[in-house]
Amino acid sequence: MALVGQGALILAFALAVYATGAAVTAGTGRDRRFLISARHALWAILGLVILADVIFIRAIFAHDFSFTTVAATTSRALPDFYLFTSWWGSQAGSLLLWTTILMVCTIIVVRSTRRALGELQPWLIAVLGAIAGFFLLLLIVPASPFQTQIAPSDGQGLNPALQNPYMATHPPTLYIGYVAIAIPFALAMAAMIAGRGDARWVVASRRWTLIAWGFLGIGMLLGSHWAYQEVGWGGYWAWDPVENAALMPWLVATAFLHSVMVQERKGMLKVWNIALVSGAFALSIFGTFITRSGILSSVHAFVSTSIGWYFMVALAVIIAGSTAVILWRLPLLRADQRIESLVSREATFLFNNLLLVGIAFAVLWGVVYPLVTEALGSVRETVSSPFYEFFVIIFGLPLLLLMGIGPLIAWRRASLKQLKRSFLWPLAAGLITGGVLVVVGLGSSWPGVVALSVCAFVTVTILSEYIRGAAARRSIAGEGWLTAVWRLTDRNRRRYGGYIVHLSIVVFVIGAVGSTAYETREVGLLQKGDTMQVGAYTLTFQGVQPSQGPNYTQRAAVIDVAKGGEPYKQMLPARRNYPREQTTSNEVAIDTTLTGGDLFLILDGIRADGAVQIKAFYKPVILLLWLSGFLFTGGLLLCVWPDARESRRIVRRYAEEPIPGEAR
Amino acid sequence: MSETPAPAPEQPAKGFRHIRLVIALAVASLLGTFAVYTAFADTSIPVLGIAQASTGYDGKEVRLEGRVTKATGDAADPQGLRFTVRDFEKNTTIDVVYRGSVPDAFRVGREVVIDGRLQGATLQATPDTLVTKCPSKYQEGQTTTDAA
Numbered sequence: 001m002a003l004v005g006q007g008a009l010i011l012a013f014a015l016a017v018y019a020t021g022a023a024v025t026a027g028t029g030r031d032r033r034f035l036i037s038a039r040h041a042l043w044a045i046l047g048l049v050i051l052a053d054v055i056f057i058r059a060i061f062a063h064d065f066s067f068t069t070v071a072a073t074t075s076r077a078l079p080d081f082y083l084f085t086s087w088w089g090s091q092a093g094s095l096l097l098w099t100t101i102l103m104v105c106t107i108i109v110v111r112s113t114r115r116a117l118g119e120l121q122p123w124l125i126a127v128l129g130a131i132a133g134f135f136l137l138l139l140i141v142p143a144s145p146f147q148t149q150i151a152p153s154d155g156q157g158l159n160p161a162l163q164n165p166y167m168a169t170h171p172p173t174l175y176i177g178y179v180a181i182a183i184p185f186a187l188a189m190a191a192m193i194a195g196r197g198d199a200r201w202v203v204a205s206r207r208w209t210l211i212a213w214g215f216l217g218i219g220m221l222l223g224s225h226w227a228y229q230e231v232g233w234g235g236y237w238a239w240d241p242v243e244n245a246a247l248m249p250w251l252v253a254t255a256f257l258h259s260v261m262v263q264e265r266k267g268m269l270k271v272w273n274i275a276l277v278s279g280a281f282a283l284s285i286f287g288t289f290i291t292r293s294g295i296l297s298s299v300h301a302f303v304s305t306s307i308g309w310y311f312m313v314a315l316a317v318i319i320a321g322s323t324a325v326i327l328w329r330l331p332l333l334r335a336d337q338r339i340e341s342l343v344s345r346e347a348t349f350l351f352n353n354l355l356l357v358g359i360a361f362a363v364l365w366g367v368v369y370p371l372v373t374e375a376l377g378s379v380r381e382t383v384s385s386p387f388y389e390f391f392v393i394i395f396g397l398p399l400l401l402l403m404g405i406g407p408l409i410a411w412r413r414a415s416l417k418q419l420k421r422s423f424l425w426p427l428a429a430g431l432i433t434g435g436v437l438v439v440v441g442l443g444s445s446w447p448g449v450v451a452l453s454v455c456a457f458v459t460v461t462i463l464s465e466y467i468r469g470a471a472a473r474r475s476i477a478g479e480g481w482l483t484a485v486w487r488l489t490d491r492n493r494r495r496y497g498g499y500i501v502h503l504s505i506v507v508f509v510i511g512a513v514g515s516t517a518y519e520t521r522e523v524g525l526l527q528k529g530d531t532m533q534v535g536a537y538t539l540t541f542q543g544v545q546p547s548q549g550p551n552y553t554q555r556a557a558v559i560d561v562a563k564g565g566e567p568y569k570q571m572l573p574a575r576r577n578y579p580r581e582q583t584t585s586n587e588v589a590i591d592t593t594l595t596g597g598d599l600f601l602i603l604d605g606i607r608a609d610g611a612v613q614i615k616a617f618y619k620p621v622i623l624l625l626w627l628s629g630f631l632f633t634g635g636l637l638l639c640v641w642p643d644a645r646e647s648r649r650i651v652r653r654y655a656e657e658p659i660p661g662e663a664r
Numbered sequence: 665m666s667e668t669p670a671p672a673p674e675q676p677a678k679g680f681r682h683i684r685l686v687i688a689l690a691v692a693s694l695l696g697t698f699a700v701y702t703a704f705a706d707t708s709i710p711v712l713g714i715a716q717a718s719t720g721y722d723g724k725e726v727r728l729e730g731r732v733t734k735a736t737g738d739a740a741d742p743q744g745l746r747f748t749v750r751d752f753e754k755n756t757t758i759d760v761v762y763r764g765s766v767p768d769a770f771r772v773g774r775e776v777v778i779d780g781r782l783q784g785a786t787l788q789a790t791p792d793t794l795v796t797k798c799p800s801k802y803q804e805g806q807t808t809t810d811a812a
Contacts, residue, residue: 350687382711605766613739
């Protein structure tokens with residue numbers, strides 16, 4: 001079967017090369033037959049990749065350890081659920097899943113833009129076909145899932161850190177984000193090659209960027225929650241290169257989602273938008289290079305194989321190619337209008353973009369800093385959390401502030417009177433919040449006070465937008481408040497969905513600031529009967545409790561927790577030993593309180609004399625950080641959900657407009 | 665193929681030139697912040713192999729990379745976990761004294777990364793900075809776990 005799988009991938013690669021060539025021929029010669037043939041080739045590639053998936057998954061469940069990858073990441077004792085998730089537990093398997101997602105996205109975008117962007121189709125297929133060809137090449141040469149060996153009696157098993165329910169959601173979610181970001185890039189390149197300087201490609205790519213951005217965001221949040229629960233160091237984000245790899249394209253895509261509104265509305269920032277889309281895609285490939293080359297030290301500890309250099313070459317081609325295309329089409333990308341005032345919506349978006357790209361650049365600089373110092377001939381140096389936190393604070397706080405200012409400020413030019421009317425209450429809310437925080441004794445962290453004050457400012461601006469809009473509907477249509485808010489949101493999903501996403505960022509920031517700036521942390525070496533204090537909680541160690549799991553043995557520290565002198569609950573931080581995988585894992589104990597704070601216990605070690613080392617944290621309001629994900633998803637769905645009214649508006653708008661540079 | 669030229673933009677008004685200046689200054693400030701911060705803030709530390717660390721870094725904060733050859737004690741004890749990291753090619757070793765969380769995958773034979781201050785041939789490690797590289801993920805050509 002391995003041979004059939006490998007054959008399917010080779011054939012798929014050949015078809016990807018053919019689809020690209022046929023699409024280019026159709027684009028240059030305008031022969032529709034080649035275009036139709038290229039489309040059919042894409043379907044055939046999808047079919048062949050799915051066949052490869054089926055063969056690979058069958059080998060996993062059949063414990064066919066003659067497949068090298070299956071033997072390296074599974075074992076007979078592995079539960080079925082983790083057998084399935086081991087599909088993306090290996091380099092080859094994850095690339096196979098990646099290619100499958102890419103082909104599904106490719107088919108969807110090619111079908112959905114067939115009418116509206118028909119003239120872009122050849123180039124869209126050519127770009128996506130080339131990307132598919134690249135990933136198929138990886139699956140054939142350096143990372144074949146169908147490499148075989150003499151089958152051992154059992155496999156090596158899956159890394160215990162990956163034996164977690166989040167394994168089912170975090171990696172695929174991130175992969176969808178990474179892959180989907182190729183679609184806006186392909187649309188942008190297709191539009192440029194086809195000589196279409198108008199905003200039609202922008203309209204089509206906005207939804208795809210939202211999808212990619214949303215999946216990357218949710219993927220990062222899921223990964224953070226996984227790290228928080230499973231890795232057991234008491235945090236959720238370590239500024240590790242692999243984490244940063246997902247953050248960088250997300251930040252640049254965030255900038256694009258804002259600046260794209262300026263292009264749609266004012267015809268400005270055209271070059272900037274194409275640069276952002278290209279940058280986001282290049283950063284996703286760069287992140288993959290970092291992840292899979294092993295060139296940098298990472299907690300995630302990925303591979304150090306030659307595959308990284310394939311990504312390096314791809315990255316060079318993407319940067320050189322997109323730069324050449326932008327330079328070629330510069331005449332088509334002149335702005336229709338100019339920014340007239342620094343106090344205007346478009347200027348706010350521009351500053352928002354500069355800050356987002358600034359943070360992305362800071363993260364990129366931090367990631368490549370070891371490589372730069374080494375290349376300059378000195379000893380390799382690295383930066384750690386304080387570097388990133390500095391930039392997140394100095395760029396992030398103004399960015400948060402702009403999130404409140406942007407929606408309330410007028411396009412073109414805002415008047416002083418309008419600013420006063422819009423910002424009086426939000427400003428008052430921010431100042432009062434800051435004052436209250438200092439008075440109640442939370443002034444120990446100035447970034448914390450400023451961030452929470454700005455959060456109050458932004459929240460009031462968002463609420464005031466809802467209240468103002470709903471009040472207008474009430475006075476016109478006589479609707480109740482709830483109906484008015486619902487219809488307001490439903491009639492303009494993009495705008496109000498955006499506000500909900502903004503609100504989710506505020507909730508996230510409150511959770512992040514509260515749980516880090518105001519965290520309590522204690523470490524104690526406890527003999528049986530000893531106690532330690534963390535915040536308002538008293539912990540008493542009652543002894544070690546052994547137990548047996550399906551493929552591990554566990555030793556847990558029994559900790560009685562009391563609050564205010566009253567028994568509260570029993571917690572069991574533990575360490576597990578996986579004999580097959582020859583490793584141990586840390587199982588933290590977490591209790592979420594009614595106020596959204598976490599009492600978080602780590603069993604750091606068990607000594608021979610029975611004493612245990614316990615690390616204990618109290619993290620206020622951290623629950624908000626995780627809950628923000630639901631709000632984010634809700635807002636995102638509102639923005640992405642198809643809106644017939646908006647589609648009609650767009651169709652009308654572009655039907656009336658001439659197409660700049662229609663012919664090449 | 666016919667070329668339809670894009671309409672020529674209007675000449676920038678005086679106000680716009682000011683805006684461009686402000687934006688250019690904003691970008692320059694961003695870049696300047698990077699330059700100043702990375703030059704003057706003490707946020708970076710050298711990443712050293714065992715052989716490099718053996719010379720010229722006494723008393724300095726470093727990040728050390730190497731393979732664990734022997735380990736005794738307990739990170740939970742006041743005396744800490746004591747282990748030796750070795751550079752096999754150059755046959756040099758450095759002893760490490762460590763307290764704090766020990767990663768799940770830590771054991772003799774594993775590649776580790778750890779921060780601390782060098783005192784002669786001993787690294788007084790910063791608590792909770794020990795990171796373990798999984799060997800299966802670092803072998804050329806081997807299929808490896810990589811999805812976390």
